[in-house]
Amino acid sequence: MDPKANTLPSQADQKLQQEFNQWAAAGRGDEMEDHHSDITDQTLALMDLQPADRILDLGCGTGWASRRMARVATKGEIVGLDVADEMLRRAEQASPAFKNIRYVWGSAEKIPAADNAFTKVLSVESFYYHADQGKALDELHRVIAPGGKIFILINLYKDNHYSLRWVAELKVAVQALSEAEYIALLKRHGFSGVEAHRIPDRSPTPETYSGKWFKNAEELRDFKRIGALLLIATKD
Numbered sequence: 702m703d704p705k706a707n708t709l710p711s712q713a714d715q716k717l718q719q720e721f722n723q724w725a726a727a728g729r730g731d732e733m734e735d736h737h738s739d740i741t742d743q744t745l746a747l748m749d750l751q752p753a754d755r756i757l758d759l760g761c762g763t764g765w766a767s768r769r770m771a772r773v774a775t776k777g778e779i780v781g782l783d784v785a786d787e788m789l790r791r792a793e794q795a796s797p798a799f800k801n802i803r804y805v806w807g808s809a810e811k812i813p814a815a816d817n818a819f820t821k822v823l824s825v826e827s828f829y830y831h832a833d834q835g836k837a838l839d840e841l842h843r844v845i846a847p848g849g850k851i852f853i854l855i856n857l858y859k860d861n862h863y864s865l866r867w868v869a870e871l872k873v874a875v876q877a878l879s880e881a882e883y884i885a886l887l888k889r890h891g892f893s894g895v896e897a898h899r900i901p902d903r904s905p906t907p908e909t910y911s912g913k914w915f916k917n918a919e920e921l922r923d924f925k926r927i928g929a930l931l932l933i934a935t936k937d
């Protein structure tokens with residue numbers, strides 16, 4: 702990871718970098734592994750990972766999902782891309798045993814990779830932060846090889862109404878689209894075989910909830926029951 706070797710395309714990306722560097726410094730990168738683990742494992746099971754896969758982990762944070770995939774893609778490569786260099790520093794620190802992971806600093810809207818570089822893309826809880834989602838999809842379409850698949854997993858989308866509360870609370874702008882709007886967007890940007898799945902979070906919910914995102918544990922349980930939105934699409 703070399704922050705000087707690349708540039709961020711927009712002010713929005715620079716804001717994301719600042720915000721998520723702060724999250725990383727506060728230890729929130731590691732917390733996300735707990736929060737996203739169950740829905741990500743269900744997604745990994747659908748990805749049919751192969752030893753030779755070359756996989757982009759878009760918005761990889763501290764790289765825990767990259768490491769899970771690297772244990773399977775032993776003859777391939779995982780590239781963890783993130784706009785927040787502090788997330789990547791922590792990802793590198795946690796990955797000395799993995800020779801098949803590379804962490805790269807940059808934006809989803811200007812992916813530092815060759816055309817057709819990847820067989821699969823995974824993106825966990827990152828896509829709604831991209832200021833220009835269309836540009837990000839054009840980039841994904843460019844870097845994925847023909848026949849390759851993208852897997853975009855998000856908890857913030859219109860059809861899970863609890864998640865819309867986050868829009869006003871987050872310090873950076875986010876996009877809140879519905880499942881139907883995402884399907885149309887993926888098709889407009891050249892993807893085929895577009896599928897939308899709901900992924901309930903099956904992790905245990907504590908009896909009491911004292912955080913700021915839900916009124917009580919019952920709401921949190923309902924949010925998890927409605928589940929994350931997983932978008933899967935193919936490049937022909």
Ligand SMILES: C[S@@+](CC[C@H](N)C(=O)[O-])C[C@H]1O[C@@H](n2cnc3c(N)ncnc32)[C@H](O)[C@@H]1O
Pocket residue numbers: 714717718721730733734737759760761762763782783784785788807808809810824825826827830831832
């Ligand atoms: C909520 S965190 C999720 C991190 C990780 N996937 C996980 O589940 O632990 C969102 C991540 O996406 C990254 N991100 C947001 N917008 C991005 C963009 N336009 N390009 C690259 N990374 C981005 C952030 O820096 C942050 O690390």
